[in-house]
Amino acid sequence: MARCVTRSFELRGIFLKLFTCQACGNVLYFENRSCAQCGHRLGFMPEQVKLSAVEPDGERFATLADRKRARLFCANASHDACNWLVEPESGASYCCACRHNGIVPDLSNPDYLGRWRDLEIAKHRLFYSLIRWKLPVKTRAEDPAHGLIFNFLADDPSQRVMTGHDNGLITIALTEADDIEREKRRLEMREAYRTLLGHFRHEVGHYFWDVLVRDRGKLDACRAAFGDDTIDYGEALQRHYAAGPPPDWRAHFVSAYAATHPWEDFAETWAHYLHIIDTLEMASAFGIEVRPAADRSGGLSAHIAFDPYETEDFDAIVNAWLPFTFAMNSINRAMGMRDLYPFVLSPAVIEKLRFIHQLVQEQAHQQVQEQAKARRG
Ligand SMILES: [Zn+2]
Ligand SMILES: [Zn+2]
Ligand SMILES: [Zn+2]
Secondary structure, eight states, rough: OOOOOOOHHHHTTTTSEEEOOOOOEEEEEEOOSSSSOOOEEEEEETTEEEEEEEEEEEEEEEGGGGTEEEEEEGGGGTTSOOBEEOOGGGOOOOTTTTBBOOOOOTTTHHHHHHHHHHHHHHHHHHHHHHHTOOOOOOOOOTTTTTOEEEEEEBBBBTTTOOOOOTTTTEEEEGGGGGGGHHHHHHHHEEEEEEEOOHHHHHHHHHHHIIIIIIITHHHHHHHHHHHOOOOOOOHHHHHHHHHHHHGGGGTTTTSSSGSSSSHHHHHHHOOOOOHHHHHHHHHTTTTTTOOOOOOOSTTTTTEESSTTTTTHHHHHHHHHHHHHHHHHHHHHHHTTTOOSOOOOOHHHHHHHHHHHHHHHHHHHHOOOOOOHHHHHO
């Protein structure tokens, strides 16, 4: 089965999630389905991490970014739920992001279809990050017991669907894509932040704990950073909902929920690492620099002169992130909006993020070495 593996040695430094239409030069967003300027249909080539203008070529589509190679759209394009392309030689109907779908809701229900499309936008953003880091993801066909699979479930009258992860199976409650319901839950749970993308990033964090920590002999190192995960999970959750988080949780955890159990701490911190890297990448794509005149010390300045997905320098990421969020939160407040990043990173949380950074970078490095070895023969 075809896999989404990037060839970073060819691509280093030339991709950022802001693309240019090959037909007319217009700047495009990651989710654009067609170019607003010239009308060309657009498709994302996951193998090259690039959005391309396409032209019909019989049953197929020729990609302008790739010398007009013929490709097919993912089968979910017929529901306007995906604009990723598939290489015809792979024989696959679905792109490497949609191949992980299990149950999708009843698409004859227009409400369900709309919510599922919103969830797919978040899921594709998640896969962009996984592809950039070349993280190992197996489908259920490749690994029937632990492969990564998403079930998008609507509530039925007898049971409320809970979003969660279980051995590679990620359940996403369709109701979360209802803005009113999601905001209600955010307030009930006293959360500073609750988004569809946040759910995907959190739940996949559990999957990568299995794959990169448990299965790769990193349990001791992870326990040194996040604590003893052998404590009873069910009891820990009950304790959290009965008594709330410890009063000083902000000194140790990125969110109150992270204080429930080391597994949740890992997943919450993992999600934040993805928030930080992906947002910094977008800031860098726009050439955003932060240099407040009011700051005489220069401590609030940030210039992102590196690819956040590829840098090994974790301190550079943190040093750029803190002034950047200060600036973006201030801009949001000027518009009467909530903070873009309503969190504070304590020194303890920064060290947990460093653990995730090392885990991800080690994996990315290993993949590059394996690809080089495979090329040598
Ligand atoms: Zn165009
Ligand atoms: Zn797809
Ligand atoms: Zn969780």
